[in-house]
Amino acid sequence: MKIILLVGKFPQLSETFIIRKASGLAQAGHEVLVMSRRRGDKNIWKSFTKNFKVEYLAVEAGPISITDLSWTLYRLLFYSLLFPFRAYKLFQSCSNEGSLKLGFKKYIKYLPFINKNKFDILHAEFLGLGVSYFFLKSFMGINYVTSCRGSDLHLVKISSEEKRENYALTIKSCDMVHCVSDEMRECVHQLTARTQNVIVNRPAVDEASLAYRIETINQIPQLISIGRLEWIKGFDYLLKSYAILKERGLSFQALIIGGGSLYKELKFSIEDLNIQDRVKLTGPVYHNEIKKIIRQADIFVLSSVDEGISNAVLEAMAQEIAVVSTMCGGMPEVISSGIDGLLVPARDPFAMADAITYFLHSPGMRKTMGKNAKNKIEQDFTIARQIQVFENSYKNLLS
């Protein structure tokens, strides 16, 4: 099979699962091309083998680098000459855009796809991209797949009528919808009543990170949370929980890993709640180091108010770490509360504080649940299985 994966930024720290999927599919003998709107951080490559191609799209708006500009010029010159019929077809549909500027923008946007006709499948890895590039389904006549990963679809509920209709149209008319959880599939069903060709393929954990566990002994229990510092991750509630724990006189050390727009606000809150001796913000950290930090933790806390399925939680469970998570999105499909972790209602700092207190008081329970968690990951959340599911469903789509 020849597969295009369409992403927003590549490679990116928070989206290493794309790299793993691409190289997994390539290993299985398929031709994979990652097409990305923007260039990410090259350093992330270092820990992965690259057995697939990457191509960067010209971004229609905003600043552009010299490299991207020359690529765009190259495409404008040669693609238009080499593929005159398709270029003319694209030109025609662009001339309906209204203004010359809009038409030209559209031409630039879709030009890189003009020589990709030999590909069988185009998988837009994020719903927003799927909606934005939906034109390609009819233009290329390609099998169009789009992913629903969490907040993108959940937030459609509160967005404008126009955006909701736009999203619904894409989800309804693409060839296959990939959801990261059963809950997500339910959302798709609610929005569009679609049930045909909706597959659920949950995220997965690298076999490599399952391979070993360093037994660390912390005098003071280490708590960790990972996520972009945005409202959706619920860190305001988490900090309140930590303040409650401190008030209860429990000793612990907590880390919040990630960068984002609320850094200053959370820093202020930590000082305001007088928990600066217990809680630290690290700012953004590389994937490899995140793994190291997770290994040294005793409890992983997910405070999100919305989530598809959190990759960080899977990673922590693979390391036998006890997890406290909010009941949001697909998290109840990963954690059976009381068996391999604890679930608490979202937006409830007291419930979260109680759950953490339970774990702080009983290291034995942390160990048992951690073991169970690892077993579950080994059974249901491996990369091999995830890639198998993608491969099979792509095959089904083509047959």
Added chain:
Amino acid sequence: MKKIGIVLQQFPVPSETFIVTKVLNLIQQGFEVTIFATTKSKHWNNYKMLMNRKDVKNSIVTSVFRFRGSKFIFVFASFVAVLKSFMFYPMMTFRLLRNTIHYSKITGLSTSHQFLHQLMFVGKHIDILHIEFDFQAYGLVELKKFLKCSIVVSGRGSIASTSIPSRFPNFFHHLFSHVDHYHFISQYLLNASILSGLPQTTRISLIEPAIDLSLFCPTERRQNKLIKIVTTGRLVWAKGYEFAIDAIAMVHHVYPDIQYEIIGSGPYKDAVLYAASQHNLINSGVVSLKGEIKREEVANYLQDVDLMLHLALDEGFCNAVIEGQAMEIPVVCSDSGGLPENIENGVTGIVVPRRDARAAADAVIKLIENPALRIKMGKMGRARAIAKYNIHDQGVKFTEMYQSI
């Protein structure tokens, strides 16, 4: 009379009506006022009190940064401005250039940026330069020697919402060593500045902002079937809306006949909407976001409000709750920053711990259950607003402050 220069980013801005009232009052008192704004305002037509005030419009000077929208025009406009300045005021422009170069070494700000920004002060004669927001003061207090004027800075809690102090370690020392007179709008902000190292020798005045009591005046209280709870304020993290929504969800559990409306717009809209939809309060119509409402219409809107909720996480001073009190609305607010000073706990409203939805919900329930208490608190609120936040007293205090310098 003294010549006063007022420095701000834009004039007028809807959330800063108090400055408009202040300027009009100063002009009435006979001061010569010049307004130095970084960019132009689009809100001129929203102000009834500024209609037919050509004198105010003419006293506004804007910097070249008003052209920042387009790079090409900005470069061209800057070039013209520099040329013009050198032609008409060669000596003064030269002195400004020297002044900027000297100080940019100390402050660490970009020389060209500072020079272009300060160009609007060339050729102006001012006795008192009042910088209305202290986050703007870094990079402007250096004009003290150049303009041979006294520097007044207002502490309105705006520093806390910027990253400036963390970027410039020298910030507070530099600021405090140049300021002649520091004006604070609340005791909380005054204390915070003393903690940051405000020297004992700097003269201080505490003048709370005034509100237009004739505009914010309860006329006929319309009766609602539902209890109407309101928050007015920009949709930003600092206002603590998520906790407010959680509290409303708890109240709604006990008293389904409530209605919660939020007046304002901002980047945190998604977070607020999502919180409400997660509690199932959007589709049932309990929570609604009304967007921005014109200043003049806010008072009219508040006429039939039963309760004001304000659970900010970070607030230096809150005009909204003062306006609420003036409208005879009891207030439930958090204990952040200046809020406990803004209302009188137990008399005009109830103060609850911040980040505590349960406590806020309990306070709201207490007021819902007790209509007589609501009316009593409302009346006390109006009396308090008249006594403490009237425009006349504020004008007198500002006049005294400027004359004492």
